[in-house]
Amino acid sequence: MRIHLTVWRQAGPNVGGAFHAYTAENVSPDMSFLEMLDVVNEQLIKKGEEPIAFDSDCREGICGTCGFMISGIPHGSQPHTTVCQLHMRKFNDGDSFTLEPWRAKAFPVLKDLVVDRSAFDRIIQAGGYTSVNTGGAKDANNILIGKDIADAAMDSAECIGCGACVAACKNASAALFTSAKITHLSLLPQGQVERTTRVLNMVERMDTEGFGSCSNEGECEAVCPKGISLKNIATMNKEFWKAVLQS
Amino acid sequence: MALDSKIPSGPLADKWDSHKFASKLVNPANRRKHTVIIVGTGLAGASAASSLGELGYNVLSFCIQDSPRRAHSIAAQGGINAAKNYQNDGDSVYRLFYDTIKGGDYRAREANVYRLAQSSVNIIDQCVAQGVPFAREYGGHLDNRSFGGAQVSRTFYARGQTGQQLLLGAYQSMQRQVAKGSVKQFAQREMLDLVLINGQARGIIVRNLVTGQMERYVADAVCLATGGYGTVYYLSTNAVGSNVTAAWRAHKRGAYFANPCFTQIHPTCIPVSGEHQSKLTLMSESLRNDGRVWVPKNNGDKRNPADIPESERDYYLERKYPSFGNLVPRDVASRNAKQVCDDGRGVGESGLAVYLDFKDAIQRLGHDVVAGRYGNLFEMYEKIAGEDPYKSPMRMYPAIHYTMGGLWVDYNLMSNVQGLHVLGEANFSDHGANRLGASALMQGLADGYFVIPYTLAHYIAGTKVEKVTTDHDAFKEAEDNVQQRINKLLAVKGSKTPRALHRELGQIMWDNVGMARTDASLKDALVKIPKLREEFWHNVSVPGDQNSLSKNLEYAGRVADYLEFAELLALDALTRTESCGGHFREESQTPDGEAQRDDDNFTHVSAWEFQGVGQKPNLHKEPLVFEEVHPSQRSYK
Missing domain, CATH: 3.10.20.30 (Beta-grasp domain)
Known part of the structure; x- marks a missing residue:
């Protein structure tokens, strides 16, 4: 060819x-x-x-x-x-x-075709984790998680952070990337303690990094190599407004 | 220098606990005064960075990727072992230890492996606490599967992306420390030299891969977690950026390289399709749980697999190894695939492939169950090979996957160079001559989360280091050394690309130092490699300058290092005249073609000391002492 x-x-x-x-x-x-x-x-x-x-x-x-x-x-x-x-x-x-x-x-x-995606690292630094130090975790089977919940969390956690969602979006929004991590952790019991601060801080960081707003076009989902669903963004928005009301 | 493995005395099961207690501690208030460099952000590097950051050390973390999250651990598919015995099927720390020692063909240190098995249970707890979404049963408990030659179900997994999820867990923990300021992250930096001051590892020289500038970093100790050297074969399942450079440069500064000939060939990879191929893709060996491996009984049978009746198929693993069947360890499965292909019974266009067939599994379990277990792998296969595994059997061939050899370390994971610690695949210590499936993730995380926080503290608390800055002469000398090498690369202006030269090296290595090695093939490699190295330095082409992002310059430097390292790998393979694990010397096999160890002469670690490029390195032997397990001929029949 x-x-x-x-x-x-x-x-x-x-x-x-x-x-x-x-x-x-x-x-x-x-x-x-x-x-x-x-x-x-x-x-x-x-x-x-x-x-x-x-x-x-x-x-x-x-x-x-x-x-x-x-x-x-x-x-x-x-x-x-x-x-x-x-x-x-x-x-x-x-x-x-x-x-x-x-x-x-x-x-x-x-x-050429290489870009700096370190903004994604900084979004994770704003709260994309559970605050647990190494050592002293309780036995893994003491945290029961239903298969459907674990599977749904995995669906979100599969994001590979490539940035295609940002590139596809006319607003260059990082909503799909950010919401995937927020959804993954908010579904699991381990993520509950920091649920409120996480969404507030990560959304704020997303804005300060210069990513645009989400206007629900769905281009991100369409190009995502891992098929991360637009529902994650809905979850993020729900989590965000809940957090705003709570804080 | 005599090699002191520093294995603690006392009963095997108590060694690690008593060693931890005997180790010195660093006062929490003093930790921030100590800087630790960690090179590499895979499972070992990221888990070490986060754990040491949490403890309060001042951690500097480096990686060549544009984000620590992209380190090659991310590609591990199948799972991670842990001796939880959640399935009540007879697993225990001792059994995981025993399986790992036996699987490694009695060429690993007992004490290290026992500690690894002990740590395995904590890893799962830690990762679950981080929110790693492991597969679950309907009742909410963790699911397990049997994996890679184990007769118990001890493997935890997250779909076919276990490495990704574990790495993201470690990466997220590390990012939390970055936000706190205890870890400083330097992405797109390549370590090009190790700086020694008074015989201690005190810093590194890195090239900023975006600006091209040299940078110097000083610390109290240096940890390398830079992965393996599988890409010395050019085609491997490793990422195309994986390389031996950091480890090799440390070796050239005095760190011994141990057992480089211990390389692992993974039995189930998508076969090579042409010269353009840049890497090989592994298909998780979990596929062997339900897939059946076969070739036609008759030589040269080129019929469509569906047209070959059962009676004319040879399910050779089930036939030869009735108790383990398709689940024999990787080295055994790979060697058998090579044998049937050498016999002329290989399938596909090249004749270098065997079938992995799911027809029976789909009949027995139904399409949906098979899709649930392997759906993403089937999809991946279809993308690459252009065939649908639900309809026709997959074609598979072995490929280089993992390297058990690495820089020599003692029980504290410290190399023979004071202060230089080596973690994960980059060291040599836990897998002997063959690694069992789902054990690499375990080792990377054990080293980073649960070993180095103790042993590094002991080193720091017990060692006096001179107060120096990066203006010290040793930094200048090292930077000059790096700069000269880059100047030399740019000055050649030859006509061959680094890739073409790398491909040639890979061919030499695969043909001569691959799945089966002979005295003649290894001696041939030792003639060809220096010749190719000579050609490289006269004929490589690296256009452009060094002061900007240049993937080709990075690559050329890595290939140059491989052209030195490959010689050591071949020499080690020539010197070890026994077969063991993944190292198969044709001269040393049992009457039925299995690897034949020579325990009298080779129950030792071969640690090589650099003497100059093209010079014969010095061999140091660390005897392996088996107090607990009696080495026997491995049998999976």
């Missing part, structure tokens, strides 16, 4: 960027999208040019490192798939794609 690419190239955080055209030749249908980019980069390196910078690590869809826009859609058009798991057999010879980094004020571009 031959694939045509238009790629955003930007040398550093504080400089302008531009689109450049590349062609990937001899693309095998068994390649992942990133492996196709590896091949493009190999050719660039051989020519003495700087390869396209993109992030990736586990290449099995769980670390959340990879991600960029493929023709306007985060991680590309295949549902529930990170770009490392997107395979070229889903495309046709001669297809063209435009690759861009996540675009969001809270995710400044570092280089």
Whole structure:
């Protein structure tokens, strides 16, 4: 297969960027999208040019490192798939794609397709945990959790923090990411003690980091590689207003 | 230097408790005056950072990823072992200890493994308290499954994402300490040298991977939790960023590297599809609980699997190992897959695959139950291989997955370099020659949550360190050393990419130092590796400069280190003429083809001391003493 690419190239955080055209030749249908980019980069390196910078690590869809826009859609058009798991057999010879980094004020571009997502760490620092020190935890089976509750908590906890939800949102809102952690912990008995302060602090942090508001478009859910549900945001809003009234 | 493992005296079951009591303590008010560097934020690094931060130490945490949450522990699928005996099926701390020692083919330290088994029960309690959503029974109790060659159900799991959930638990605890200020987090920093002052590990040189600038950090002690070296084989189940660089640079500063030839090949991975392939994807071995492994009985039978009748299938694991069947340990399952493929009975286009079939499980349990247990794995397989496992059997082949070898550490997890501690997969101590399934998560968290908080305190309380800053000459020398190497990489301006050279190295390693090793194949590797290293330094291409984000420069540096390290791995494999666990020397096998240990000559840890690139390293042997378990021929028949 031959694939045509238009790629955003930007040398550093504080400089302008531009689109450049590349062609990937001899693309095998068994390649992942990133492996196709590896091949493009190999050719660039051989020519003495700087390869396209993109992030990736586990290449099995769980670390959340990879991600960029493929023709306007985060991680590309295949549902529930990170770009490392997107395979070229889903495309046709001669297809063209435009690759861009996540675009969001809270995710400044570092280089080409790589952005700074440390704002997500800071949202977690604001309360995305249970305050339990190592040692002295009671026997695990002393905390009974119904299977349905545990499963629902797991549904939320599956978020890989890739940032696709922010990139898809016209407001660059981090509501899906933040709400997934809030929902995970608010469902479990272990998360009850800090339930009120957690939601208030995490929502506040989300705002100060420069993420926009949620206006319920549902774009985030549609592109989420882990299928994190929009219901998490409803839960977060409910938790938030409850907390506001309580405090 | 004589290796002192510092194993406490006394009965096995009391060693850790008495050692903890005998260890020195650091007064809570004084802890913040002590700085600890922790490199790596996987299960071992993140759990150590959070625990030490909670205790009040001033912790500096480093990782190469853009967030600590992305460390490769996140990819572990199957589960974590713990001797809880919740299932009333005969498990105990002693049995977990025994299984781990036996599974490691009697090449691990008894005392370390016993402590690991003891800590396992606390890990589950800790993780549940953090809110890790482990699988539950309908009554609300924790669910367990049997995993990877264990005859009890002691594995706790969170769907197929146990590593992710445990890592997020540790990461969240660490973020709580970051918010409190006791842990300072430095993401996108790569450790490129260890700084020694008066023989003590006192700091590190890192490259800021975003700006390209060198940075110096000083501390009272350094902990490496930088993972394994599986990517020396190029294709492995490890993340593409996983590397040996931090451990190797510490080795070059004097830390001994122990048992590098102990590598684990995971039996169930998606087979290679072409040269473009950048990594191999593991399919959790929990699949072997219900899936049946088979190949056609006849050589070269290329029929569609559905067209091969039962009578012409060879369920070779069930046939050869009736009591363990498809659940034999990883090394045994991998070797058998290789054997049937070498016999010409492999399946798929390349002939390098075996079937893992769920047809019987779907008939017995129904589609929904199978989907509940393995749904996400089936989905993953379909994405990568383009086939639906509900309809046709999966094709599987072994791949490099984990490395049991690592930097040598004593019972306190301290290397032979004073103050340099090594945690998790980066050290060598607990898995011997073969790691059992669901034990890596256990070890990473045991080291970080429950071992290092005690042993590091003992070191800090009992050691005088000179008051120094990063202006000390040793920091300048180390930074210059790092800078020179980078300059050298950029100056080559050759025509081969780091990836192409890495792929060549991987091929040498897989062919010669892979699942089956011989005297001739290892000697061949020891000729080819230095040649490739020579080529690398004459022909590698690293365009661009060092003063910005450059993935290619990072990668080139890691490949350069692998080209040095690979030689040590091959040499260790050549020197250890016995077979044990994942290290299979064809010259040393039982009449029916199982690994044959040579206890008289090899009941020891091989710890190698660096003597210069291309120079033969010095071998130090730490004898392994078995007071509790009598080494026997492993049998899973």
